[in-house]
Amino acid sequence: MNPLVPQPAEIVEKRSFGREIHAYRLRLKDAEARPRFDFQPGQFNMVYAPGVGEVAISISSDPEEETIEHTIRIVGRTTRVIDRYGVGDVLGIRGPYGSCWPLQEARWKDLVVVTGGLGCAPVSGAIDYVFRRRANYGHVTILHGVKKSTDLIHRERFEAWRRHPDTTVLLTSDQPERHWRDRTGVVTELFDEVEFDPTRTLLLMCGPEVMLRYAADLLGRRGLPEDRMYVSIERNMKCAVGLCGHCQLGPSFVCKDGPIFRLSAIRRFFAARHL
Amino acid sequence: MTLPPSGPASFLPRARLQALIDALHERGYRVVGPVPRDGAVVYDELHRVEELPLGFRETQAPGSYRIEATASGLAFDVVNGPGSLKPFFFAPRESLLQITLDDTSFHAEETIPTPPPTAFIGVRACDLAALRAQDRIFLRDRYPDPYYAARRRDALLVAVNCTRSAATCFCASLQTGPEATAGFDLALTEQGDGFLVRAGSDTGREIAAALALGPAPPERVADERDRLNACADGMQRRLDTSDLPELLYANLEHPRWEEVAQRCLSCSNCTLVCPTCFCHDERDEPSPDGLRSLRVREWDSCFNREHAQIHGTNFRPKIAHRYRQWLVHKLASWIDQFGSSGCVGCGRCISWCPVGIDLTEEVEAIRGTQT
Numbered sequence: 322m323n324p325l326v327p328q329p330a331e332i333v334e335k336r337s338f339g340r341e342i343h344a345y346r347l348r349l350k351d352a353e354a355r356p357r358f359d360f361q362p363g364q365f366n367m368v369y370a371p372g373v374g375e376v377a378i379s380i381s382s383d384p385e386e387e388t389i390e391h392t393i394r395i396v397g398r399t400t401r402v403i404d405r406y407g408v409g410d411v412l413g414i415r416g417p418y419g420s421c422w423p424l425q426e427a428r429w430k431d432l433v434v435v436t437g438g439l440g441c442a443p444v445s446g447a448i449d450y451v452f453r454r455r456a457n458y459g460h461v462t463i464l465h466g467v468k469k470s471t472d473l474i475h476r477e478r479f480e481a482w483r484r485h486p487d488t489t490v491l492l493t494s495d496q497p498e499r500h501w502r503d504r505t506g507v508v509t510e511l512f513d514e515v516e517f518d519p520t521r522t523l524l525l526m527c528g529p530e531v532m533l534r535y536a537a538d539l540l541g542r543r544g545l546p547e548d549r550m551y552v553s554i555e556r557n558m559k560c561a562v563g564l565c566g567h568c569q570l571g572p573s574f575v576c577k578d579g580p581i582f583r584l585s586a587i588r589r590f591f592a593a594r595h596l
Numbered sequence: 597m598t599l600p601p602s603g604p605a606s607f608l609p610r611a612r613l614q615a616l617i618d619a620l621h622e623r624g625y626r627v628v629g630p631v632p633r634d635g636a637v638v639y640d641e642l643h644r645v646e647e648l649p650l651g652f653r654e655t656q657a658p659g660s661y662r663i664e665a666t667a668s669g670l671a672f673d674v675v676n677g678p679g680s681l682k683p684f685f686f687a688p689r690e691s692l693l694q695i696t697l698d699d700t701s702f703h704a705e706e707t708i709p710t711p712p713p714t715a716f717i718g719v720r721a722c723d724l725a726a727l728r729a730q731d732r733i734f735l736r737d738r739y740p741d742p743y744y745a746a747r748r749r750d751a752l753l754v755a756v757n758c759t760r761s762a763a764t765c766f767c768a769s770l771q772t773g774p775e776a777t778a779g780f781d782l783a784l785t786e787q788g789d790g791f792l793v794r795a796g797s798d799t800g801r802e803i804a805a806a807l808a809l810g811p812a813p814p815e816r817v818a819d820e821r822d823r824l825n826a827c828a829d830g831m832q833r834r835l836d837t838s839d840l841p842e843l844l845y846a847n848l849e850h851p852r853w854e855e856v857a858q859r860c861l862s863c864s865n866c867t868l869v870c871p872t873c874f875c876h877d878e879r880d881e882p883s884p885d886g887l888r889s890l891r892v893r894e895w896d897s898c899f900n901r902e903h904a905q906i907h908g909t910n911f912r913p914k915i916a917h918r919y920r921q922w923l924v925h926k927l928a929s930w931i932d933q934f935g936s937s938g939c940v941g942c943g944r945c946i947s948w949c950p951v952g953i954d955l956t957e958e959v960e961a962i963r964g965t966q967t
Contacts, residue, residue, distance in 0.1 A: 323706050323742055324739040325692055325693065325706075325878075325891070326693060326704050326706060327702075327704055329701045329702060329703075350701065371695065371697050371701075371702040371889070372695065372697050372702070372880055372882040372886065372889040373880055373882070374879060374880050375878075375880075396907035396908065397906075397907045411700060411701040411702065413702065413704070555906065556904070556906070556911065557903070557904055557905060557906050557911070559876070559877055559878040559879075560876075560878055562737075562738065562739040563737055563738065563739075564733065564734065564737070564739075564741060564874065564876070565875060565876050565877070565878060565896070566874055566875030566876070566896070566898065567875065567896070567903060567904065569921070569925065569929070571845070571924070571929050572928075572929035572932035572933055574933070577738065589845060589848070590848075593848040593849065595911060595912050595913065595914070595917040596848065596911075596912075596917070596920070596921070
């Protein structure tokens, strides 16, 4: 089958977080295609605004749900069109593509999740996945940093995660407003407050690459090996099947070898700037 | 360097070259071969031997390409030109999908091309190697590309072995030439009064048999071996690949990248003439009435500023980053991705670079001054 053909999918729910971020729940129009759409947390779809273009968006729903959720930030030409779409409208999707978070490898282990910036969508689906199967995982530590405190979206989601047993959730802002009651500073400063056993911990990270590099360095010094650090990488993508060449990071095609990478597998290429 | 002798050869007298072209036509092929045009030799459709660049010879150097007429009468004395086989299989621009839009939904139809079966004559060993590289990418990855496959399926390849190299050639370093050893239906070696012919496929054997050629005398074969060996040994440019890809991976921060960026115009000529470069853009082109949209694929280049750009971030903002991407991909990461080098030693990127940047020189500069 031609992987480049988008499938029509109806928007069945739209939730907005501020003006810039919307979570769309999609249902494939073709009922027969629905059970065939099988993905793992961390994978992405090419989401198509008909007649406009495609964008690579990670899937933020749980694989066992009937519908597919995409949390989309309105930042470019195509997403500005998707912004206007509402319940009942039809988008296109093709996928799922790419690698997934190591949620099988993580069973019975502790998890440290470090996210930064406006969106933590690529990893929030994985966190939900873990909490739906809470007994299978050890201690979960979630560290999330934003620049301005008003950049924090999904606060209710963090609060819900915080209520789970054996779970630590810390939020920080390096430019907080007066009412901010969480930490102040960048996300890596939270590491001082966190205890983890490097022999039984997996790290999942998503955010600006400067943050990823610095965080990996700090946690590495605390004994966490790079083959248990996982990062979600963002690059320009057009085809999503490893043909168009845009998403390369050294020998890796982020679309098919990523977007989730074991850090040890890409270390020297990730360390080089502007590669 | 001594090349291994190839399979049994027959002899095609020069006067019967037209019979070969006719035989291809009779079997239903459109015939494409080298033709002189606008001061260069390019691949295009042809019907008559007289359309070949008879007697032409080219001179290539960094940033320079000239053809001139000689009295040799040779049909395949021009080693190559800016065009490779690439555009015939991986189209510079093509539609992927025809999308119909209505108020409630959309419908996407594939637009798989239906090209006529095409026979390519005069294909050099480097371009056959490039075709193998493109086949690996478009046909033997996780998602075979149906557009490329449709063009590639019925292609017939008549190779020509190189008995002369351009000053920009370095195929011997990459073991991709000067002799075509695989991937052809027929292979020719031009001599003064005719051609040695070898078949590399059943179709090739059928065509050769239909021409009722006699066996090539041993002295012709000996002469051919001498010429091919001399061509390989006499190649002016070399590329030492022994320490690739590690040499480039270990020198991602070498000052040479900044230095070459002072000369590089980031014009993308090298990627356009390269027979293996495969980067492309995909985008929708909606009709003015908003009822249809064409999903189009068009060649892109890692030298274009937008190549690594996403909202608010350009991962390769400077020419130094983009030149590094091109060279490291071509000579190093390509090997990790596809199991062979992305460079076949055709030298086009050297000749057609407007400022004459020579990738073999850039690699040597990095090797000589490793950080």
